[in-house]
Amino acid sequence: VINAGKSQHNEDQACCEVVFVERRTSPRGRLPSREGGGELDGGRKGFYFHYWALFDGHAGSGAAVMASKRLHLHICEQLRDLVDILQDPSPPPICLLHDARASPVELSRMPLAEDNGEVPNDAVPRFHLEKAVSHESLVIGAIENAFKHMDDQIERERASQRLSGGCCALAAVYLMGKFYVANAGDSRAIIIRNGEIIPMSREFTPETERQRLQFLAFLRPELLGKEFTHLEFPRRIQPKELGKKMLYRDQNMNGWAYKKIEEDDLKFPLIYGEGKKARVMATIGVTRGLGDHDLKVFSSNIHIKPFLSCFPEVRVYDLTQYEHCPDDVLVLGTDGLWDVTNDKEVASVVMEVLTSYEPNDPCRYTMVAQELVVRSRGVLKEQGWRLANDKLGSGDDISVFVIPL
């Protein structure tokens, strides 16, 4: 991590941990035995996951600091109910026993008192439309809900803990042979494998999420507080242009068309600006992340939070499907990196630095991360921080993880 100098505390925060997920025990200390499962040996039952995450704070470091200390614990908590299920190769049970705090046991394997007289294979014709759910999708669901619980915790504790602002969150979870990369915001993850770039995330910005936001504003116009319109226009409209025809697009359109300008169109557009300058209600440039519960449009009482989502998109990479070499890596970076460089440039720095170290040198990945950060920062010249190509360096905090696959 490098601090851009715009704040005393880093707005970028990071975390990497090995986390043990302990199987949740029944509240009465009695563990239901399970067909096909072994007896407990008295030791802790569970599994480990490896975890790396970047949090890019805005309007303060509070949310980013808290998320960096807690998100992995929320992921662990969500996974605790799944310990037995994920370790069992048979498909996950659709329905669990009543007792929510007991270890989950598949309904069809456990005769129920009220089911007297029913034979197990009744289930087949009765539930012939049953959808198969994979183990992988349970892990995805666990990570998604962990982000939600993290966001709820920030909401609850923001007053007592004086947590300011919000943060983008990018987390990589390695579990049972697979990488789960969860992204909420504008950080980015890529895998570089044998020189090939595999995107592991996409950015959530006012431009990429325009239609979702316009759809919400269309259905809930009261969220716009009479100050904004859900339509997009290529520029501000002047009052004297009333009645003229101007390009617009709504929640249903990807293309543009002309419409006659009406009074309501003179309001400020919900989504406005292009690229890094695009904003939701002229306020925020990312549309997913944690925190921001108190964020309002400047000098108004209009809340931004309803338009932001705390849910990540989770992509899965199966490590067992490919034989990896020491130069294959997963790179996580905040926008401080990606604003001034692209996937290809990052891949070439990765390959350049890795080849200058021995394949078994444990420092080589750290050196790549350091090089990526330093190059994006640039060098202080008379005209400010400059990159090697003399373009402006990143003025933002920069964080990078380089994780060998």
Add this chain to the structure above:
Amino acid sequence: VINAGKSQHNEDQACCEVVFVERRTSPRGRLPSREGGGELDGGRKGFYFHYWALFDGHAGSGAAVMASKRLHLHICEQLRDLVDILQDPSPPPICLLHDARASPVELSRMPLAEDNGEVPNDAVPRFHLEKAVSHESLVIGAIENAFKHMDDQIERERASQRLSGGCCALAAVYLMGKFYVANAGDSRAIIIRNGEIIPMSREFTPETERQRLQFLAFLRPELLGKEFTHLEFPRRIQPKELGKKMLYRDQNMNGWAYKKIEEDDLKFPLIYGEGKKARVMATIGVTRGLGDHDLKVFSSNIHIKPFLSCFPEVRVYDLTQYEHCPDDVLVLGTDGLWDVTNDKEVASVVMEVLTSYEPNDPCRYTMVAQELVVRSRGVLKEQGWRLANDKLGSGDDISVFVIPL
């Protein structure tokens, strides 16, 4: 087109046309002259587009028949205002003159009476945040809005014309060197170029649009009429399972998680079933298309239409970017084709049939289409219609266009 025999009139309908888009003249017959443009020669000013479309009707052929006769006229109508703009290589004007029915003239090029004293280059600093809009995105917007106008016309005339049901719509527009492929429903378009498959559409079904539909139902629960829940479950829940934990997902989730079953969860899920059997409110298996204004949940007063979108997704293929050979084609097909075959199989039939005809034989593309239809239908055997691999043939109407690039 082949009729499956399930209805007297084809539920699949098709259309192909060359359409002239005539520049809209001013209502007073006076055409404003335009800087850089030539004088009119008295002839009709405009351009042509080529058009192919497939309409897959359901619950009757009415909507499909009407759309096949009219959609291209709506596209033409939307393009009429754009004749000058699309032929002018400079970027489209953001704002047009007041008179909506006059030929569009760029604001900055046409001095306005009320703008006396303003110099044109004022526009630059004032609108420095102006977004660039491409010609291509105007055509996309025109096609999107043409689908909407087509749907509105079906709504208006459905009673007087006795238009029953609804239809999926897949349309390919060739205009100024580019193919615009617009899809609303579960038909599919692919380009086969030098043996390579380039997808030109994606399908809109309860499964692919689950999150949009759940989001709408979450925000507008009254649309569910107390009969449905916006949550998805892998199977129906039985009343006796109340209080147990079952897998679910909501509008924010791609993965699955367990939740305790409450009273409200016993309602039927908004999206239910898998693959071809997935339905919105147990009623319809496609989520985009034209018509269906009267469609209700069986023996209820719950309307389905609010959950359906008439807007297509438009993909663009630039023909000038590549040197095409006589075997490069665009294939459009309804689900009658794609239910029993896949992109690869279609590509291999295309190549197989094309190589058996001379490259300059004009029949060869028709023969490919015929072969694709006939193979998907299969042969009538004792156990019904069977494909060459003895699998069940398509029981649906089948339509195919094979268009040389």
